[in-house]
Amino acid sequence: MTDFDIDAVGVFQIFTGGGTGSGFLIDERHILTNCHVVAPYNRVAVELRDRRRIVGEVRRLNPARDLAVVELAVPLPFNILPLSAEGELRAKQPVSILGFPVGLPLSLTEGVVSHPRQLLAGQHYLQTDAAINPGNSGGPILDAALQVVGVTTCKHRSAELVGFGIPSPDAVRFVAAFREQTATFGVECPACEDLIEHAQRYCDSCGSNLETLDVLRHFETPDPHPVVAFVEAALSRADIDPVLARHGDQNWSFYSGSAPIKIWCCCSEHVCFSSPLAQPGKRSIGELFRFLLSPDHAPFSFDLSGNVIRLNLTIHMADVFSPGSGGDQSEHSDWIAQFVGRADALDNLLIDEHGCRPAPETQLTFLKEGEGAH
């Protein structure tokens, strides 16, 4: 493989309230990924190289072949990897996998085809020994000519270097069918692969019971967990699109200006809001620490994680499930909105007035380091 610019290639990380995965451009407006990466969400977040996120609408699903097409809110001018229509792979043929393993930035792993058409549970898979990890799902498996020969989908739980991809001919058929269809959203029947456009008990074409085949859930939006509903309502009030903030189950991450914000449930009792803002400089550190420990910041507080100053807010689950003051959660929502606003202002204040240096995760640093990137 030569002249391969990893930063220019159209492979992106996908975020939902269920987890993260990978996906790749099939044209400027559409991404191909796994069904299990996006389901049961109909809107997902796609992160660009500069960490900005854009919304993607899920248009097609094939739960049996674990494929999905996502339409992007804006076209992305990145290199599109061609889908190989030929399925003639051979064992020992070199392959590469692109994706976002364990949340790391776009990474490439290499291996060979272990078996071109391994039969598992009634389906054929491309088996490879290239390393596959959580977060790789939905990413492309490439041959030496940089053609997509498979879509990464799973690995063997109790074995090393036994990974599987959906063979590209299946992906080609799925994408071609999508391009011929006009329906905004649809799910391919697991039995006959005809398009189901609405929630219905039986497939019009093959008569399969779609309820027992677990297709109907793809037409429903499940009720959110109360913690999710609470946090996302508060984010909406703070003008943050919750879809763009989701980062797995009861986890959110996004930027407020240059400040990264992370929200998670640390235990069964607390929802934590934290923003790594800056690192202490070399002068007036005592004064800085006094500022950070001032009671005036309440209900917010600061701590040091390693050498990074974080702004924190903790909300007790009791305030989510049994809010006092007559059940009014608006004060906590206001806190969350204030937290988002303050984090953005405070990183600058710490740098300008207290001689701090930007924290590694702040957008400020990233933008400086990322000059020239797409």
Added chain:
Amino acid sequence: MAISSLTCPPPVRRAARTTSLDYTLLHSAVDRYVHGDYGPALAETFAHLFPDHEVPDLESHDFSFVQGSSRVSVRASDGMLTVSVPLVRLTEETITTAALRFVLTNISAAGQLYQPCLRGDEIYLEYTDRLTRLHPYKIREVLRRMPVEADKNDDWMVAEFRCAPLGREPIESLSTEELERAEHIWRTHWDEVDELVKESQRMRSLFFLNEITAYAIHHVGYALPLSGYWWSRISASGDTFNDTNVDPQTREASLSRCVKEMKAVTRESLQESLGHAHYAISPHAEGTEKILSANLGPEEYLDSIVRMHNGGRYMEAAVGLIGTYNYLLARFSWPLEIEEMMVAGLAEATEKPWRAAASALLEHASTLMDAASESEEVPESLEEDDETEDDETEDDDSEDDEVTT
């Protein structure tokens, strides 16, 4: 010569005898809170937490209580309730930047309701919330955890950073006889742990390492009324040597360093960390049948011990059982009858060769379990047990061989 037994003397530490908590009061408080009955909910929460105290009407009177070396103040005004504990004062002698960094790194944290704050040169732990937002679970969490945090750090900050004590409650000194016994326990304990570390290095058994690291902490925690600087030092080292996620070599090295440091402690210095503290809220969780069963019942852990005993690995079995008894006594409060049985069990094992000690404690554990299940004073389980279990439950992965990525 290789170590052939452990010493399990009667403790110098006095068991904290507090009245069992009435959980019907807590449930009633939650019910009242949910229905908007905030004042009575607050009163019932405090009545639940302080069964031995007369708690005044908090909306019109201040209230304070002692937890070890800390005095906790509770004050309501303008519809807000503030709970605060003084920690230390910064003086000209203080290594201020290091002290404040310690507070920001070790005491401030995401995921806790109370936080430290600096008022002038005085550092407090504080929690403030609106009276109409004081869910009983929030109050319970703050009143239980915040004073423990203060008690754990105040003496440490005084000794380590030359801070001045602030509002520190006196702790009852040990009598001369108690001090003699405490020092003997201290010296014997670290000598024995030193020998156990050598055995661990020889055996290279992770099970044994886990047992001796737990024993190193829990025996002094149970036998001695230890707080302040030396307890903080042991706890800080224990964060490494007693953490099963850390690699074994690092843990062994950390324990060896700790043993060396503790063996060098002078009598005068040790004395400063010893004393009978008083606690309005028990610093120990209530012992339950569920906890006893998890440690000494017919479950995985005891099965391992029995297999070792039957397989002639007497030292591992004995150290494991002695360590478990010490853990149960150090971390939980038990009805007098059960506590006395455990202490008697340890007395049966003290200075006995490994085989005899293990056999005695295995038999004793069975008798203890029977006594606990017959006792009306040992609850089967508490809400806290279930909460802890929830926190520690690992994700339930499916059994499929393929795993999506």
